Amino acid sequence: MAEQPTLYDGLISTRAIRRYLPDDIPTDDLNAIMFAATRGPSGHNSQPFRFLVLRRTPGAAAARALLAKGFALSWQGERHDPPAEDQSRRARMARTMNEFVDTIADAPVIVIACNRDRHSRTDITAGASVYPACQNLLLAARAFGYGGVITQWHHPVRAELEAVLGLPEGVVIAGVIPLGKPAGAHGPVRRLPLPDLVYEDTYGNAAAWAADPEGTRYTGG
Amino acid sequence: MAEQPTLYDGLISTRAIRRYLPDDIPTDDLNAIMFAATRGPSGHNSQPFRFLVLRRTPGAAAARALLAKGFALSWQGERHDPPAEDQSRRARMARTMNEFVDTIADAPVIVIACNRDRHSRTDITAGASVYPACQNLLLAARAFGYGGVITQWHHPVRAELEAVLGLPEGVVIAGVIPLGKPAGAHGPVRRLPLPDLVYEDTYGNAAAWAADPEGTRYTGG
Numbered sequence: 001m002a003e004q005p006t007l008y009d010g011l012i013s014t015r016a017i018r019r020y021l022p023d024d025i026p027t028d029d030l031n032a033i034m035f036a037a038t039r040g041p042s043g044h045n046s047q048p049f050r051f052l053v054l055r056r057t058p059g060a061a062a063a064r065a066l067l068a069k070g071f072a073l074s075w076q077g078e079r080h081d082p083p084a085e086d087q088s089r090r091a092r093m094a095r096t097m098n099e100f101v102d103t104i105a106d107a108p109v110i111v112i113a114c115n116r117d118r119h120s121r122t123d124i125t126a127g128a129s130v131y132p133a134c135q136n137l138l139l140a141a142r143a144f145g146y147g148g149v150i151t152q153w154h155h156p157v158r159a160e161l162e163a164v165l166g167l168p169e170g171v172v173i174a175g176v177i178p179l180g181k182p183a184g185a186h187g188p189v190r191r192l193p194l195p196d197l198v199y200e201d202t203y204g205n206a207a208a209w210a211a212d213p214e215g216t217r218y219t220g221g
Numbered sequence: 222m223a224e225q226p227t228l229y230d231g232l233i234s235t236r237a238i239r240r241y242l243p244d245d246i247p248t249d250d251l252n253a254i255m256f257a258a259t260r261g262p263s264g265h266n267s268q269p270f271r272f273l274v275l276r277r278t279p280g281a282a283a284a285r286a287l288l289a290k291g292f293a294l295s296w297q298g299e300r301h302d303p304p305a306e307d308q309s310r311r312a313r314m315a316r317t318m319n320e321f322v323d324t325i326a327d328a329p330v331i332v333i334a335c336n337r338d339r340h341s342r343t344d345i346t347a348g349a350s351v352y353p354a355c356q357n358l359l360l361a362a363r364a365f366g367y368g369g370v371i372t373q374w375h376h377p378v379r380a381e382l383e384a385v386l387g388l389p390e391g392v393v394i395a396g397v398i399p400l401g402k403p404a405g406a407h408g409p410v411r412r413l414p415l416p417d418l419v420y421e422d423t424y425g426n427a428a429a430w431a432a433d434p435e436g437t438r439y440t441g442g
Contacts, residue, residue: 011361135353
């Protein structure tokens with residue numbers, strides 16, 4: 001394993017990674033990443049999460065092709081190609097997203113996070129037993145020198161994808177998580193100012209002690 | 222900060238903590254924990270998560286009393302008191318849960334994780350933008366020597382609690398997360414065997430490379 005950050009430093013500097021180097025992820029690393037993902041908590045330790053891994057193998061080709069279609073359809077409405085001279089953050093993000101969508105079929109690994117929902121709950125709280133594991137997955141990827149992002153861009157092809165993956169009745173896709181070695185790098189992330197997000201006693205009442213560390217950079221929600 | 226684990230070791234050894242020492246959590250630690258929580262990812266970086274912190278202060282008393290009622294009602298149907306000579310894992314867990322519920326009003330800190338759902342999505346995928354932040358919260362707590370657990374046991378008193386907390390229209394409670402210094406300790410967690418949770422290409426097809434590290438202990442889902 002490459003040098004890795006402390007737990008706390010990892011938490012505050014793991015970025016959404018959408019551009020990958022071509023390198024494969026060795027199965028030893030994948031195993032360690034999935035082990036950490038499955039250590040995530042779930043209600044009553046019911047472990048409803050199931051992770052379906054797609055590597056760049058023939059058995060994954062049909063699902064990958066479908067995902068490429070879904071991602072393209074999901075991004076279609078927002079897609080634009082900024083002029084080359086535009087180097088604004090917004091323009092760079094647009095290029096990253098275009099590349100992400102255009103190359104998703106070749107992402108080193110794509111993990112389909114599923115939820116086996118025995119109680120058929122479809123409200124937000126069902127997510128409390130699967131997304132902590134997804135976050136563990138992203139953080140473990142980071143620990144091993146990789147990165148990824150949780151997406152819902154399979155949505156336009158959801159029914160076909162469920163059939164190709166052979167999902168049984170009652171199992172839903174909670175997210176699609178591409179992984180690979182970052183073409184860029186992890187580092188500090190931008191959020192709203194902390195007092196906008198952290199309250200005390202009543203909603204909207206900024207906690208008096210909530211303050212961002214010096215040098216924190218912001219972005220709107 | 223106490224000595225903390227590496228990112229990876231933290232991920233694989235953070236337990237649900239339900240028994241707390243009486244110590245308060247200093248606001249400097251709370252601030253650092255909430256900063257890390259809010260570094261969690263969300264769709265389009267929309268940051269719908271809001272964290273409402275209840276310390277042991279007069280302003281939190283009404284909400285804490287309501288939570289005690291909700292937790293008692295939630296646990297009521299499963300509650301039993303094992304005989305003192307029963308030292309099985311099951312009996313110890315029952316005692317932990319009884320104590321958890323009986324003392325929740327005095328937990329050092331209780332965080333109400335909220336989701337400001339501008340698109341009014343109430344399906345599981347809305348959770349993808351709030352529970353990763355909740356997991357960051359639990360892991361950051363761990364980094365600072367604390368622990369907690371995501372619960373939904375406010376459910377019986379949800380409407381009253383929303384009123385006491387002043388939640389506006391469109392904001393929902395995603396979870397209630399008590400935090401404190403563990404009376405026990407963090408350490409390895411029990412899950413199903415990895416091949417039951419990690420598949421390749423199709424659902425139920427155990428990944429050939431998925432194997433638990435030697436010494437892993439299991440529990441059913």
